[in-house]
Amino acid sequence: MPDRPRRIPEATVARLPLYYRALVEMAEQRTPTVSSERLAEMAGVNAAKVRKDFSYLGSYGTRGVGYDVEYLLFQISRELGLTQDWPVVIVGIGNLGAALANYRGFSARGFRIVALVDADPAKCGKEVGGLVVEPLADLPRIVAERDVAIGIIATPAAAAQEVAGLLVSAGVTSVLNFAPTVIAVPPGVSLRKVDLSIELQILSFYQQRRDEAAEGRRVAFGGLT
Amino acid sequence: MPDRPRRIPEATVARLPLYYRALVEMAEQRTPTVSSERLAEMAGVNAAKVRKDFSYLGSYGTRGVGYDVEYLLFQISRELGLTQDWPVVIVGIGNLGAALANYRGFSARGFRIVALVDADPAKCGKEVGGLVVEPLADLPRIVAERDVAIGIIATPAAAAQEVAGLLVSAGVTSVLNFAPTVIAVPPGVSLRKVDLSIELQILSFYQQRRDEAAEGRRVAFGGLT
């Protein structure tokens, strides 16, 4: 009865887009099949992981040959929901929101920005990336009429939780948050976050470790260079 | 002899910035101490994880009381290398690069953007976010003179690997890549990536799962709504 008994591990889901990207590239250059080894190299992971990941989706490979690029691409697209396109709304059209609105790379992957929303009356009516910025008050109507499922929050941190609430009330069930703050959403709503400062801080941690290690060696060897 | 026997798990390192953020907030409102429970709530994790994470750093809490906000903040800052400030160069001053250059939130955390670099001669000489865009050819000099350790790649994907190579040759040992492509760096160089399309694709995966489940229920119950 369970047509889809396969629960796909989170870590695998997070890698599917990498494989997707690699496969699009292979398809563009008309490569008919690809081995887990080659795919691993392109996606920056190791071959055993590629095979294990695909095994959660089903047995789509052929032993001694590899994977059919077109077929695998289709299976992964389907799994990721990229065979349909997703209307997206961006809330907060400042520096970052405008950059996102101007980015042409999303539509290539099936994400269509259908609305830009800002609380600042001075911004509303302005055109950004081919769309007119609309007032926050219209969010419920916009989400309902344009069937928006995904919302991107690019407001200051102080407004993020409130905006998330408005998005969810309006009917959005997937949220991507760029504001550097923790926000809560009800169960049944997906939330992901991107925090650039955190990425830099993680780099800083390892950078400092290396610097200290280098300093340690310099002192230990009494080197004056 | 091992002054720092503590190897801090990667997952813990990735959470330290969350605690850091929460602690800064507590410090601002002059809260003297905080419990792991409260901190967990603010960082969006659970209390046991907070305590375990801190236990890798050392025993900085007081039983029955909690953690001294100022002291813990200092320890985490030190661990993350935020007691010094890090000069950062951004390569590729397009939509995204310009948004990053204009962002005031980095300096608050000890990251100082000291140079903007672009390959396009038309962009060089222009001012963005208070800095003048400089030519790619000057990268080695810029990195050396301004002691840059961290580089941000915001160029198109096709240029990312080449730029990474230039950054590393110039002496950068931490790289943050925004281009949607896998790049390789030599051992001893840290690399992190942020790919917004991937985040959307992950949301799309779970969104689709929910939609299918809803559809399944609708059909199963023969509901006409």
Place this chain on the structure above:
DNA sequence: CCGACCTTGTGACCAAATTCTCAAACTCCC
């Protein structure tokens, strides 16, 4: 100084993710 109460720090346990390994299944060439 005692006892009620609170909160940390950590060992034990459990879950998830990764890696190793190799039989099975395929191609290709002679």
Place this chain on the structure above:
DNA sequence: GGGAGTTTGAGAATTTGGTCACAAGGTCGG
């Protein structure tokens, strides 16, 4: 058709991360 060479798929082992549970160590009022 058979044998050499590839490459998958998946069980087993290992590593890493997360959660639980509670003793140990502290506060505080009386």
